[in-house]
Amino acid sequence: MDRLVNTVRPYAWGSTTALPELLGEQPTGEPQAELWMGAHPGAPSRIERGGLPDRTLSDVVAADPEGQLGAASVREFGPRLPFLLKLLAADSPLSLQVHPDRAQAAEGYADEEARGVPLDAPHRNYKDDGHKPELLCALTPFEGLCGFRPPKETAAFLESLDVAGLAPYVDILRARPGTDALREVLTALLTADRDEIAGTVDEAATAAARLAEQGADTAPGTPGREEYAAYAAIAQHYPGDPGVLAAMLLNHVTLRPGEALFLDAGVPHAYLRGLGVEIMANSDNVLRCGLTPKHIDVPELLRIVRFEPGEPGILRPEADDAGGEESYTTPVGEFRLSRFTLVPGAEPHVLAPHAGQILLCTAGTAVVHSEEDDGELALTPGRSVWVPAAERVRLSGDGTLFRATVAV
Template sequence: MDRLVNTVRPYAWGSTTAIPELLGVAPSGTPQAEMWMGAHPGAPSRTGRGPLDELVAEDPVSELGRATVARFGPRLPFLFKVLAAGAPLSLQVHPDLDQARAGYAAEEAAGIPFDDPRRNYKDPHHKPELICALTPFHGLCGFRDPAEAADTMAALDVDSLKPYVDLLRAHPEEAALREVLTAILTADHAELAHTVTEAAHAAARLGGAHTAYARIAHHFPTDPGVLAAMLLNPVTLQPGEALYLGAGVPHAYIDGLGVEIMANSDNVLRCGLTPKHVDVPELLRVVRFEPGEPGILRPEASASGEEVYDTPIDEFRLSRYVRAADAAPTDLTAPTPQILLAVDGALRLRGAGADGGLSLDQGESVFVPAGEKTELSGRGTVFRATVAA
């Protein structure tokens, strides 16, 4: 097994304190947004044997296991992260597998460079993801009932929002959501900026359920995404609760610390709350205009003590172990590759050799190749990222 040295991404929306506190290091004073654990070429984890992406490329069967390579090719099929949001992330959706393959092929054929801001598809893979809260975590996920969205906008008493309110109340649900989101994203930004400003001031005055929109507008004062956010379900996760985000589901994280696992892809289509490119026609093709309550996941415990977050995806599987000091050692040996992350306590991993193994303290992580003998002992909480069997 390999202790990981991981890259922390300093995106502007990151918290200045949450990841340093987890790692037990002094804050740098700059935002620390995501700590990447895995073999993504953009920021591969480093080991004593070399960068993880190079180790996988040199001998994929030894690192990933024959079955994983047969299913997903010679690549680690998931990316594991610690995510610390100190400000709202962009409002976004991800394509399904067929859409990703078609979009990637089309952009390759068109010769659009990877660093071109118009490029939507960086790879031919889908990007379902799961976020699990380590602290209270706030976000937006999926379309709410159009009538609820209409009530939210109507309560602001902003004249220029009334056409959206009327549309949301007059049409069948999916048609209403499509028409209103399209109207928001295709409106003249200069003209819409005044509406966003009025709506933000009204949301601040009302408080309560409208507070989130005022906070989003504080960071993006004239962005149409402030209005688009009112079409989505607000979600609060308590520590240990998780949210699965499938293809076509619009979402945004607002604040909090969590662990995130996703299929190893970089395909994002943005709806707003960002200075980056928004491809409205492609976005509207990918978004699923299906209202419904977001399903909050709680882990299901097994006899072995493993608590599993059940998702309908094969590229990743997330679970955790919450261990007492007197708990018997747990065998974690698996035919799939694993990344283990400790979020509290003092744990220890032992392999098949006679040495003392590795300590695993808060914020530390290791990569375990497929089939390698691994035993977990000690006290604390460890998250286990692997591939669905």
Template sequence: MDRLSNTVRPYAWGSTTAIPDLLGVAPTGEPQAEMWMGAHPGAPSRVTRAGHPEQPLSALIQADPERELGPATVARFGPRLPFLLKILAAGAPLSLQVHPDLEQARAGHAAEERAGVPVDAPHRNYKDASHKPELICALTPFEGFCGFRVPGRTADLLAALEVDSLKPYVDLLRAHPEDAALREVLTAVLAADPAETAATVTETAAACDRLGGDHAPYAVLAHHFPGDPGVLAAMLLNHVRLQPGEALYLGAGVPHAYLGGLGIEVMANSDNVLRCGLTPKHIDVPELLRVVRFEPHDPGVLRPEASPSGEEVYETPVDEFRLSRFVRAEGAAPVDITTPTPQIVLATSGAPRANDLSLTPGQSVFVPAGERTELSGTGTVFRATVVA
């Protein structure tokens, strides 16, 4: 196995302290948003294998994909690691966004390729031909928004604000079937005059501040993104609070945004994102409306299911990744985690060991497919792999 050297991405929304605190290092004063573990071309982990100079994990895999990933993984997903593991530290809200399903991603990518849209163009929607399901597991209390709330409940939430310019949305949410109501309101919010929207957001934020309670998270959004229509769009969504160890699965077509907290995120290895708001980046409203699933959605907070080995698995409906956790107490017997698929093992507390490698919080290793691997020691370990 190979100890990983990982890149921390300094996105503006990142916490300045959460990742340094986990790693036990001094903060730099700059935001540290995500630590990437994997072979994504944007920031592949680096490895030093015995007898070889340091190299990107992507290069190691490319040199012998069947050895590193296993024949079955290569046959299903091609010669690349199909998942990306992250430590995510949100110190401010992230953009409101949605991801395409696999068919939409393939069609959208092919269309933009035919049109000659540069892959790094700011208005490009589909940078690759993959879908991007995600799972976020909280390490600290974690807040976000996920999936449409039942329209009638959203109507009540908006009506309580007593903002005149919100009343047409309230009427739409109460007068139409659920899917039509959600589509009409989101379309109206994104198509409205920007100056009028900014005024509505300002008045809405003041009312949310005044009422507090269930309205308070939307005041936070408006503080970070004054006048942004994404604030109103987010009010259509469920507000979710995760406690440490709880997780949230984000499938295709489900609008979502993170508000704050530290977590472990795993996703299919893709960059396909369609944004709804809370961002200065490009928003393609027609394509967004085509991809969004306009249906009320129960966020379905996930709690891990324990196996006899002590592995706690977060079950999801996708094959590109499988996330699990081991919480190892003092004196726990070693456990064999050998698997025919590639895996990344990440410590988040204590002093666990993977074979003869000791891990401190934030340290990780890449384990090639089939390599015998045993966990020992104490602490919490997350394991990302592919569904066998």
């Protein structure tokens, strides 16, 4: 096993303090949005040897895929690490987006390749032929948007803002069947003239801010102060953007620490604020719906989005029979996320040889002991270790440790 040296990505929406506080480092004053752990070509982790970063994890995996990943993982996903693990620290909204399923990604990638669209072109939709399901587990209270609300609930929300320019959308949401109504309204918002709709966006934002300041929280199922405040905050970052109104079609969610969201193909979503552990299939395929200066391909987006209203599926960890490992169950094979709460003096948790895995400490101190060479690594918050497939390790300490591996 080897300690990982990981890269922080300084995206503009990142928090300036959350990751430094977790890592016990001084803030730089610049946003620190994501800490990447894995073998993604954009920022592969490096293996620490002799106290210094050595080879990348990508190189280590490429030199011995079965030894590092496990035979089952290589058979299923090829000779590469199929997931990317992150610490994500948002202080302002990320773009409203969806991800394609496997077939859509393969079709879209092949089409753009055939048309000769450069991989780095700003209007390119598909950087690879893979899907990108993802899971976000909150470490702090975490706000986001996930999936469409039932149209009649959204109609009530928009009506409560009392903005004349929203009346046509309210009428559609009340008159049409659910999926048809959502498709028609989202299409109208994304194809609207930005200058013409900007006034409606600003009026809606002002109304949301006013209602957030005025009212006490209301009954379940009706808009409350927190929800109005969230949309008002989005509009502050993206004034006049029709994506603000598109965001109002979605469920507003606040996760408590330990709760998670699974985001499958076609589900529109956006992270708003908070610190969490995120794991995803190792793909770059994103189609944006708004809240971004980047390219929005409306026809392709409408092909990908699943116009299915419903409650967001908040996941809570499920303990195994032994009571030591708590897992977040998802329907994908590329990744599996679980956590351990380590208690001083308790029997160590034994992780049998299975597949390559990344162990990440998020609180306290976690001690990872290798039975292969009797080596031991102590992890503090934000630090991680790579464990090859054939290696058996024991976990002990006083803190919280997340385990990222495959589900095959």
